[in-house]
Amino acid sequence: MPRSDSKLSIYIHIPFCTVRCGYCAFNTYTDLEHLIPDYVDALCSELAFVAIDVRDQPVHTIYFGGGTPSLLSPRHFEQILCQVNGLFPVDHDAELSLEANPDDLSEAYLRDLQRLGFNRLSIGMQSANAAILQMFDRQHDLASVGAAVSCARRATFDNINLDVIFGSPGETLTDWKETVQALLGFSPDHISTYGLELKGGTQLRKQVDAGELPRPDDDVFADMYDFASAALATAGYDQYEISNWRRPGKECRHNLQYWRNLEYIGVGAGAHGFFGGCRYSTIASPARYVAALKNGVSGGKHTAPTPAVAKSVEVSVADDMYETIMMGLRLTQEGINRANFRRRFGCDFVDAFRDATEKLTAAGLLIATEKNVVLSESGRLLSNLVIREFVEQIKL
Numbered sequence: 070m071p072r073s074d075s076k077l078s079i080y081i082h083i084p085f086c087t088v089r090c091g092y093c094a095f096n097t098y099t100d101l102e103h104l105i106p107d108y109v110d111a112l113c114s115e116l117a118f119v120a121i122d123v124r125d126q127p128v129h130t131i132y133f134g135g136g137t138p139s140l141l142s143p144r145h146f147e148q149i150l151c152q153v154n155g156l157f158p159v160d161h162d163a164e165l166s167l168e169a170n171p172d173d174l175s176e177a178y179l180r181d182l183q184r185l186g187f188n189r190l191s192i193g194m195q196s197a198n199a200a201i202l203q204m205f206d207r208q209h210d211l212a213s214v215g216a217a218v219s220c221a222r223r224a225t226f227d228n229i230n231l232d233v234i235f236g237s238p239g240e241t242l243t244d245w246k247e248t249v250q251a252l253l254g255f256s257p258d259h260i261s262t263y264g265l266e267l268k269g270g271t272q273l274r275k276q277v278d279a280g281e282l283p284r285p286d287d288d289v290f291a292d293m294y295d296f297a298s299a300a301l302a303t304a305g306y307d308q309y310e311i312s313n314w315r316r317p318g319k320e321c322r323h324n325l326q327y328w329r330n331l332e333y334i335g336v337g338a339g340a341h342g343f344f345g346g347c348r349y350s351t352i353a354s355p356a357r358y359v360a361a362l363k364n365g366v367s368g369g370k371h372t373a374p375t376p377a378v379a380k381s382v383e384v385s386v387a388d389d390m391y392e393t394i395m396m397g398l399r400l401t402q403e404g405i406n407r408a409n410f411r412r413r414f415g416c417d418f419v420d421a422f423r424d425a426t427e428k429l430t431a432a433g434l435l436i437a438t439e440k441n442v443v444l445s446e447s448g449r450l451l452s453n454l455v456i457r458e459f460v461e462q463i464k465l
């Protein structure tokens with residue numbers, strides 16, 4: 070696959086948390102904070118390996134995700150960002166995001182982050198309901214979310230996202246309405262609402278499977294999504310992705326890179342990346358990640374020039390088409406851009422998927438225009454079904 074001429078994004082994974090949340094399936098570890106200084110050195114080393122391949126492709130977004138990136142000190146971020154800025158051509162107006170737990174955010178800490186160039190915060194609120202936060206094993210309460218947002222505003226952050234989760238075991242529509250009202254009371258610039266996924270291996274999944282907690286109800290789930298969509302629109306938020314709403318100009322540019330299926334570098338333990346026509350992932354264990362970068366040895370079979378890469382797969386045209394459709398359909402306004410699709414694959418989307426497009430359009434799940442193909446409002450809750458119709462036509 071030819072190298073993309075679009076700008077590049079960098080994802081930096083920080084795999085440390087003080088407590089593991091009951092719903093969490095991310096690559097993150099508790100009781101490993103003592104590794105942080107060595108881990109930061111290893112990140113800087115990995116970035117140097119990656120930069121050899123990137124050359125002069127401009128970087129327009131940098132995203133620290135986790136785990137809990139807000140466990141790092143300003144000095145750690147300074148070390149990493151000095152390395153990034155020294156190695157890559159970073160745009161002067163690049164988006165620099167940090168995922169954070171509310172309890173970690175003092176005004177002094179946030180002022181330090183501002184000084185280092187951070188311009189976007191994503192704070193894990195998750196719920197306004199104390200019992201749900203307890204069920205999730207979250208360590209904060211609603212008041213600490215408000216305090217974190219106030220500190221961030223005083224530190225002059227003007228791009229704050231709040232993450233919330235709906236559809237948790239036993240959560241009623243009334244509970245969810247209270248969470249949405251509390252969320253709107255904080256007046257964030259961006260909102261992400263995720264339906265709870267009971268992923269295998271998580272504590273919540275085990276409790277639901279064992280009958281200790283009620284299994285979430287699909288109908289209530291749909292009602293919650295509809296309520297949030299209406300309430301956020303009424304409050305002036307613009308939906309641009311199945312789970313994401315923005316104030317004008319406050320869309321997450323980093324996540325748009327994923328949804329547009331454009332290239333990004335992923336560094337850190339258990340990070341994923343898409344670069345040079347390959348999708349790759351790195352060694353998951355922080356200790357083995359640090360050791361691999363110290364020793365400069367390979368973590369496994371790979372073609373990428375970094376010792377942290379554990380797996381790397383060349384992306385076939387069929388895989389690339391699948392990703393482009395699956396991610397593009399998440400974008401509720403932009404959808405699959407037909408001109409971009411033609412440039413990338415040499416064929417028109419509607420011509421290539423005429424039967425599925427006509428069937429889904431007639432069912433009221435899809436809207437196809439000259440410019441793009443998007444899910445209808447009712448298609449958003451059935452996006453898996455829509456994607457399956459297209460995927461069946463791609464020979465994966």
Ligand code: SF4
Pocket residue numbers: 085086088089090093094095097135136137170
């Ligand atoms: S804070 Fe985030 S990454 Fe850490 S355990 Fe909770 S959900 Fe997972």
